[in-house]
Amino acid sequence: MSKWPLDQYDVNGFAVIEDFLTEEEANELHEAGLELCKNAPENDRAVFNTENKSSHLKDKYFLNSANKIHYFYENGALDDQGNLLVNKSVSLNKVGHALHALNPTFKKYTFDERVKNIAKQLGFKKPTIPQSMFIYKNPKIGGEVKPHQDATYLHTEPISITGFWIPTEDATLENGCLWFIKGSHKHGLDNRLIRNPVRNSDEFLVYDKPSPAYSQDLFVAAPVKKGSLVVIHGLVVHQSELNRSEKSRFAYTFHVMETDNVKYSPENWLQLPKGEHFPELY
């Protein structure tokens, strides 16, 4: 493997390692994503939409997904009853959040020696994998992901959440590659999404502060080839645009988190049932 570009990571808050997976390996991950879509259960059609406050069921389906494989649909893919309004093959936004624990293919690549090597070079001592997702970003319907820091959603003290993002197709300007504000991981955490301390509220999750309006002029695009690894600092501001192209932009992503002298917030949305633990990377 090529030399790890630690300098780039420290300066920019993200790093790209090309050819992290071979073409065959990227294809295997891609096929596993297609397989999930093909086998998506009809009774699991919950629209993934954290803005939508109308359905407690949807919120619970999301909140209970830490140790399951749950299916989240694009806005506009389902009607109010959960019937498909588009072709099933382009209906999913993502599947998560325990693919790394429950699906053999995603498990194999998450716990791969190459992943462990990167985590060691980043200084992780006792890392765990709190979540994983397969993201579809299908042509025309694949929605934008607004500017955010991952630590807003997965908070630890001190900050340690680190994203591993592997596209299984070339991620381009047209199909919704990642965009970053270089160096923004140095300005601290802007806000947090927490479980609502107000009981009996309609909102299960609330932001402790409004999200800042980041200037679009600050973002730089990071188009990458399929099978690349993008390592994403928990504090770097990033986003992706909606997919305006005719091509999909599938990606497998998971997070690595330190547990040695690090506290995972009980206010985070992602919680395992009592007695269960996030799997150790090594």
Ligand code: FE2
């Ligand atoms: Fe993110």
